[in-house]
Amino acid sequence: MNKVVALINGRLLDPKTQSTTVMNLFFNESGVLVGMGYVPEEEGDDMVVIDLKGATILPNIMDAHTHLREPGGEGIETLETASLAALHSGITLLIATPDTNPPVDTPEMVLFIHTRRKQTAHVPIYTMGMLTQQGAGGTLAERHLMVAEGAIGFTDGNSLTNTALMRLALQYQGTHPIVVTPYDPYLSDGGGMVEGAVATRLGLKGIPSESESVRMARDIALCEKVGGRLHFFPVTTRKGVDLIRLAKAKGLPITCGTAPHYFWLDDTAIEGYPTCMKVSPPLQSADDVLALIEGIQDGTIDVIASDHSPTAIDDKRCDWTSATSGVSGIETLLPATLTRLLPQVGIHRILACVSTNPNQIFGLKKQGIALGNSPSLGVFRLEESVTVNPASFVSMGKCSPFEGMTLQGKAVLTMVDGHIKWQDSSL
């Protein structure tokens, strides 16, 4: 039996005026926001009052690029475990990549994901579909039929090596973006770290950083000519950011995102060969890290998502070269972003990158905090710090590049569609 809920003394951001107001929110039994303002005079037994004590309320926080492993990799992560990790992190929506086994490349598979999510998940999960059948790069997948079942974007991971087919894929177009993780397969053949003085002194094969930009330049040129919407994720290099900036200046329908480890860590983190620093694409140079932060500041980079890529323990408990790329990211998405960017970039810009921008890019139409809506929101104590201990992650992926670091921004309450789904014991 749901009760009337009052969240009092929450700090609410107004994106229009870029200001914050301490506010009280009242939800009725159905989760509809029915009041915003002062504390009511009378508190009945049927009302739950939670004093947020100035904690910040952020609406529709999403992790817009996650590899959730179900179906096929349920020993590594499931929709249930990943969504529970999100719930405990103030994240109210996940966007899943279709690189499962079998892959999500048919409307039936999209339907399967949405059915599983309704059965097991704690927060809404939207899925992308494969751009080509089986993700094999041969024949385009049934894009419109997948959209009809709720797919919100299309990706084969990297863009298609066959340039003619990539051109057709853009030309075919639809309402949803084609998501590209840009790299040149020849340049990125092996290594796991970026080419440069650090790789040289560590004795590791390096991937040239232009692996990303050469592929982006090709895809942007195709998009400019034949249309289509492109969303690059993740962009990790200065050249990549520059290309997006140019494309946006031309008014092309191109957006991009990046992940916290790319705007925080550089290739020097690979000293000592820690496999938790092995990600794909690899960590880049210190200058690239700066370029990403500039790109977030000036709006060139639209999205910050975790690129959550959980791995089996044995795939990380091995030498660097044998290790699988990927880290568990959902639970550090907000804390890492807030800690690294809040002073420089500000909360409004961060909120755009984890909420309003991906909401718009993927056409999600999630409602904001306004009377009559049933909003999803996370409540964060921005000043409170937590030391990252991957062993205690809710996600089954226990490998984090932020292990042992003290990050600021602790989630304390999560509301999905107007109903409280999780709250921290400290509230």
Place this chain on the structure above:
Amino acid sequence: MGLLGLRSLSVGAIHDVLQSAALFKSSLATRSAPQTLLGKTILTLFFEPSTRTRVSFETAIKRLGGSTVSMAMESSSTKKGETLFDTVKNLDAMGFDGIVVRHRHTGVPHFLQQHMPFPVINAGDGFNEHPSQGLLDCFTLQESLGSLTDKVVVILGDILHSRVARSNIWGLTKLGAKVVVCGPPTLIPVGIQEMGVHVAPSLDTVLEVADAVNVLRVQYERQELGYFPSVREYRAWYGLTAQRMTRLKPGCCVLHPGPINRGIEIDSVVADGPHSVILEQVTNGVAIRMAIMDRWINGGDPNE
């Protein structure tokens, strides 16, 4: 903590090892090596084929009275899908006093050391380091040249894929030598200058000034991958040929880690000629590895 590389070794530690190797070398000549490894069992674990390094290590261990167990891992359980971690835990359970490991992946000795209670000696990891080779090259050069301060040592060939090159660079620069690398630009790794070396524009520009030339082995598969067009073009530009030998300084030493491709990276006349210290390297290899085993297996190194 064992010997993972020369990069992390202090100058003092390098000098200590070289000094101790000199003592072991003279003890070898008189067959009077101290039996400091008596009762110790060392595992030599080679995931990559090797003849001379392995034989050199095993000889060194036996000269010191220790015993060795060797495993060639190409045909063993790692092929059956066992993880390196499990292999390590199993070997650990058998109780060794130390392990000498070679693997084609960079960082394997570092990974093993993280999970092993006994010292790990790196006998070559990927193209990262080959510290015993680096030390024996330093030792051989000191024997011939005296102090290495300001001596010009040219490392010639495929620097990119060479663990010998990296260990030489770390060791030689710490001993004050001026290290110059030379080879096809495609085989010179990006940012190598940051390791404190110079990159020579061509072999011909450095022949006359070199106090030593360390010639690396040409790997034929690099040609197939396009790093250079042909072996004969390689020899013409980067081979230490009989003609080029005439331009070397009289006391210049020529080294090669072996095995040699005669007539390709080095002509036979040079390899067998007056400048060559290639066989001294092999002899010194045993002495150096005795010094290494004595230092790192016997009680370890308190300064590491």
